[in-house]
Amino acid sequence: MFDVLIIGAGVSGSAIAREVSRYKLTACVLEKCEDVCEGTSKANSAIVHAGFDAEEGSLMAKLNVEGNEMMDRLTKDLDIPFKRNGSMVVCVHKEELDGLKVLYDRGVKNGVKGLKILTKEEAHEMEPNLSDNVEGALFAPTGGIICPFELTIAMAENANVNGVEFRFNTEVEDIKKGEDGLFHVRTNNGEYVSRLIVNAAGVHADEIHNMVSSDKMHIIERRGDYCLLDKQVGDFVSHTIFPQPTKYGKGVLVTPTVHGNLLVGPTAIDIENKEGNNTTQAGLDEVILKAGENVKNLPMRNVITSFAGLRAHLERHEFIIEEVKDAPMFIDVAGIESPGLSASPAIGKMVGDMIKDMLSLEEKENWQGTRKGITRTEGLSVEEMNELIKKNPAYGTIVCRCESITEGEILDAIHRPLGARSLDGVKRRTRAGMGRCQAGFCSPRTMEIINRELGLPYEKITKSGGKSYIVLERTKGEASL
Amino acid sequence: MKTVDIVIVGGGPAGLAAAVAAKKAGNDSILILERDHELGGILNQCIHNGFGLHTFKEELTGPEYAYRFIKQVYDLGIEYKLNTMVMDISKDKIVTAMNREDGMFQISAKAVILAMGCRERPRGALNIPGYRPAGIFSAGTAQRLVNIEGYMPGREVVILGSGDIGLIMARRMTLEGAKVKVVAELMPYSGGLKRNIVQCLDDYGIPLKLSHTVVDIEGKDHVTAVTIAEVGPDRKPIKGTEERYTCDTLLLSCGLIPENELSRSAGVTMSPVTSGPVVNESLETNIPGVFACGNVLHVHDLVDYVSEEAGRAGQNAVKYINDGCKDESSAETIEITATEGARYTVPSSINPERMDDLLTVRFRVGDIYKNSFVSVYFDDERIMHNQKRIMAPGEMEQIILRKSQIQEHGGLKKITVKIENE
Numbered sequence: 067m068f069d070v071l072i073i074g075a076g077v078s079g080s081a082i083a084r085e086v087s088r089y090k091l092t093a094c095v096l097e098k099c100e101d102v103c104e105g106t107s108k109a110n111s112a113i114v115h116a117g118f119d120a121e122e123g124s125l126m127a128k129l130n131v132e133g134n135e136m137m138d139r140l141t142k143d144l145d146i147p148f149k150r151n152g153s154m155v156v157c158v159h160k161e162e163l164d165g166l167k168v169l170y171d172r173g174v175k176n177g178v179k180g181l182k183i184l185t186k187e188e189a190h191e192m193e194p195n196l197s198d199n200v201e202g203a204l205f206a207p208t209g210g211i212i213c214p215f216e217l218t219i220a221m222a223e224n225a226n227v228n229g230v231e232f233r234f235n236t237e238v239e240d241i242k243k244g245e246d247g248l249f250h251v252r253t254n255n256g257e258y259v260s261r262l263i264v265n266a267a268g269v270h271a272d273e274i275h276n277m278v279s280s281d282k283m284h285i286i287e288r289r290g291d292y293c294l295l296d297k298q299v300g301d302f303v304s305h306t307i308f309p310q311p312t313k314y315g316k317g318v319l320v321t322p323t324v325h326g327n328l329l330v331g332p333t334a335i336d337i338e339n340k341e342g343n344n345t346t347q348a349g350l351d352e353v354i355l356k357a358g359e360n361v362k363n364l365p366m367r368n369v370i371t372s373f374a375g376l377r378a379h380l381e382r383h384e385f386i387i388e389e390v391k392d393a394p395m396f397i398d399v400a401g402i403e404s405p406g407l408s409a410s411p412a413i414g415k416m417v418g419d420m421i422k423d424m425l426s427l428e429e430k431e432n433w434q435g436t437r438k439g440i441t442r443t444e445g446l447s448v449e450e451m452n453e454l455i456k457k458n459p460a461y462g463t464i465v466c467r468c469e470s471i472t473e474g475e476i477l478d479a480i481h482r483p484l485g486a487r488s489l490d491g492v493k494r495r496t497r498a499g500m501g502r503c504q505a506g507f508c509s510p511r512t513m514e515i516i517n518r519e520l521g522l523p524y525e526k527i528t529k530s531g532g533k534s535y536i537v538l539e540r541t542k543g544e545a546s547l
Numbered sequence: 548m549k550t551v552d553i554v555i556v557g558g559g560p561a562g563l564a565a566a567v568a569a570k571k572a573g574n575d576s577i578l579i580l581e582r583d584h585e586l587g588g589i590l591n592q593c594i595h596n597g598f599g600l601h602t603f604k605e606e607l608t609g610p611e612y613a614y615r616f617i618k619q620v621y622d623l624g625i626e627y628k629l630n631t632m633v634m635d636i637s638k639d640k641i642v643t644a645m646n647r648e649d650g651m652f653q654i655s656a657k658a659v660i661l662a663m664g665c666r667e668r669p670r671g672a673l674n675i676p677g678y679r680p681a682g683i684f685s686a687g688t689a690q691r692l693v694n695i696e697g698y699m700p701g702r703e704v705v706i707l708g709s710g711d712i713g714l715i716m717a718r719r720m721t722l723e724g725a726k727v728k729v730v731a732e733l734m735p736y737s738g739g740l741k742r743n744i745v746q747c748l749d750d751y752g753i754p755l756k757l758s759h760t761v762v763d764i765e766g767k768d769h770v771t772a773v774t775i776a777e778v779g780p781d782r783k784p785i786k787g788t789e790e791r792y793t794c795d796t797l798l799l800s801c802g803l804i805p806e807n808e809l810s811r812s813a814g815v816t817m818s819p820v821t822s823g824p825v826v827n828e829s830l831e832t833n834i835p836g837v838f839a840c841g842n843v844l845h846v847h848d849l850v851d852y853v854s855e856e857a858g859r860a861g862q863n864a865v866k867y868i869n870d871g872c873k874d875e876s877s878a879e880t881i882e883i884t885a886t887e888g889a890r891y892t893v894p895s896s897i898n899p900e901r902m903d904d905l906l907t908v909r910f911r912v913g914d915i916y917k918n919s920f921v922s923v924y925f926d927d928e929r930i931m932h933n934q935k936r937i938m939a940p941g942e943m944e945q946i947i948l949r950k951s952q953i954q955e956h957g958g959l960k961k962i963t964v965k966i967e968n969e
Contacts, residue, residue, distance in 0.1 A: 343678070344676070344679075344763075344765075346677075347676045347762060349676070369672055370669070371669070371670070371671025371672075372674055372676075451651040452651055455647065455650040460647070462646050462647035462648070462650055464582065464634075467582070502666075503666045504670065504671050506667055506669055506688045510688065510695075524696070528768075529680070530768075533768040534680060534769055535681060536700070537692055537699060537700055539699050541693055541698065
């Protein structure tokens with residue numbers, strides 16, 4: 067029996083897990099995939115929005131601005147990279163310049179600091195690669211870039227160190243309120259019982275909600291296609307460049323990533339398929355076309371990969387974070403689409419506070435709010451490297467040549483709390499395989515390490531859990547030995 | 548800081564041949580830095596035969612071919628370090644490298660030979676739409692899994708791209724019991740050698756569909772099907788031509804990219820056509836004393852040519868050192884321009900003073916040419932006009948220039964290589 071069950075180990079579920087880990091309670095996160103950060107949280111713009119987009123007075127606006135403000139402290143505590151590179155909304159039609167003022171006013175009302183409307187000249191001076199058609203821009207210095215994998219993983223890890231359990235490959239099939247007043251959650255991995263449930267199931271939040279409530283919810287999967295470009299062109303722009311928003315969202319942006327790549331996207335295509343994160347030719351074409359409206363000579367020949375993510379969109383376009391009316395002790399955290407990543411620390415705090423009151427929880431004396439991330443070798447001096455290699459020779463072996471990731475970093479990723487068990491798990495924790503050759507070189511080497519460290523036979527090593535096996539079987543010659 | 552005359556980055560076919568040639572040219576201070584746990588590079592996973600016909604006049608497998616050079620490295624006592632990754636090469640030829648035993652270390656070199664080879668273009672760079680499941684490999688990665696690790700990626704295979712590794716893997720997977728359903732090639736011609744199309748596809752009844760590409764990949768966890776479609780002259784898929792193949796594996800053999808991150812950060816000037824360094828007759832880059840050879844310079848079709856070219860790089864490095872490490876970058880040179888069907892030449896400039904009596908200039912054509920002529924112009928005068936029955940982008944071409952010929956043309960400014968119909 068747990069006091070709290072959190073369904074979903076995305077950025078919201080992980081943020082909430084970390085917040086509740088402050089209190090004296092038992093908590094467990096149920097995740098249907100093999101790792102944290104497997105749904106919406108892993109495929110998005112990796113942006114910490116300033117907070118001028120969402121309607122004033124909305125929960126989205128409030129949590130976006132709060133989350134943004136919490137990011138400096140949180141990323142420092144969790145030892146993950148975060149950069150306030152500033153964002154720009156650019157206007158390419160003179161007659162739409164007024165739109166920038168509307169955003170500016172909304173931002174001021176939402177509490178966004180430092181907003182400034184730039185003239186055409188100022189905008190071009192700040193970003194030489196803007197399209198010649200750019201007539202003006204809204205500049206938000208508090209906009210930032212972050213690695214969504216590292217943020218989610220770090221919060222989950224920290225929650226785990228503070229006593230929150232995680233159950234992976236565990237999919238919720240049904241929820242019943244028992245006569246004992248407790249929730250009985252049926253999963254493919256047995257039954258879980260709890261006093262309180264948090265539904266942080268992303269695009270599946272409607273399915274989970276509808277298990278307990280007669281007031282049905284419907285989430286629309288809104289797909290976004292992206293292209294990621296080589297670090298060689300990572301400084302093509304230094305700010306995050308947005309077009310003016312439309313009813314489908316913030317539009318196709320061009321941004322550096324916190325690790326120095328260039329990211330372009332997303333589209334916004336409503337589909338009715340919770341698993342439909344495939345890219346399409348039309349989608350990728352649209353990304354290239356739309357991005358080209360705001361910047362010039364986008365170096366698309368430097369694309370190293372493309373991907374798509376699904377936003378958990380609700381018709382009313384608002385975060386739903388509340389105790390469900392006809393299901394006491396069941397909290398929905400639903401409709402967490404953009405700016406969900408930006409808001410995640412504030413979402414965690416808000417839900418943590420709700421649970422504290424609902425369960426009358428007391429704070430732990432020994433809560434450990436900081437975490438040491440994986441020791442990165444990037445940028446270390448010769449002396450620092452040698453000190454590291456002396457302590458652990460594995461830091462002297464490069465496994466991923468594109469990102470210069472050492473075996474030491476991969477071992478750390480595998481053996482730390484909630485460690486990696488698949489190639490993608492290693493990739494999201496270390497960046498091994500995330501570079502320009504897209505794991506062509508390092509995947510056999512990473513498999514060798516996983517095989518050795520986890521005792522997992524080659525045939526059982528997956529790309530990302532489930533049935534995503536890398537190899538099928540021994541070759542004929544070996545099998546007959 | 549340790550000093551070495553010649554540091555060779557990469558212990559594959561290029562690095563080995565460069566080292567052997569440099570040693571034979573009389574230099575005793577050579578160090579090969581190799582990132583893998585053995586010498587030989589990619590040849591170790593190329594267990595098929597067909598290597599060495601030019602160099603050794605016999606057909607060898609990749610490992611056999613590599614061993615001919617590795618043995619010489621052993622016998623000549625050339626120093627090498629395995630499991631060692633070069634992290635940086637500076638303009639003044641300080642090489643920073645790293646391994647478990649030595650940690651991170653720096654070596655000051657008089658000459659550096661770049662021999663890092665190339666990598667495969669990944670799925671992402673091809674912008675193929677669809678899901679991103681397991682079961683998608685570059686052909687070389689699959690080759691390593693099958694030939695080195697001893698594991699089969701799958702049983703039903705579609706291959707995109709007809710580069711040589713893809714063709715070789717079509718045969719290899721077939722011999723291992725897999726069904727290779729089709730090889731799709733975006734271009735109207737193959738990117739590989741004719742002999743590989745015959746020996747690896749035709750002999751096994753594997754269809755090659757030219758002017759086709761992959762338009763969708765299905766499968767959430769693992770590949771379940773791939774759809775290919777015909778492309779028009781604009782290389783865009785033609786609606787209505789889609790064919791769906793159920794399969795569990797998609798191999799990609801869609802081009803090789805010279806691996807020049809180190810060269811670039813050292814300040815070496817790159818050719819946008821080859822993605823390799825721009826070099827002169829000595830295979831020397833714009834940085835005096837930094838030479839390049841093999842697939843890091845331009846992607847070769849046969850390893851024999853890699854060995855020959857790398858040998859010259861090794862000899863030239865020794866010559867450079869013996870001549871007192873002079874900066875010749877401002878010397879008068881004659882540009883070689885590739886045009887009208889010839890895509891590039893290596894080298895792309897000649898210092899007639901430094902050139903050998905015979906200089907091999909290699910290039911590739913950009914299309915299929917039948918019964919056309921390879922022409923060489925000295926300024927406006929055509930001095931070479933050789934008919935070739937067939938030329939294809941997948942095969943390297945060469946011309947040989949004589950020093951005497953160039954000297955006879957006093958004041959020669961420009962050499963042009965082009966393909967002419969008559």
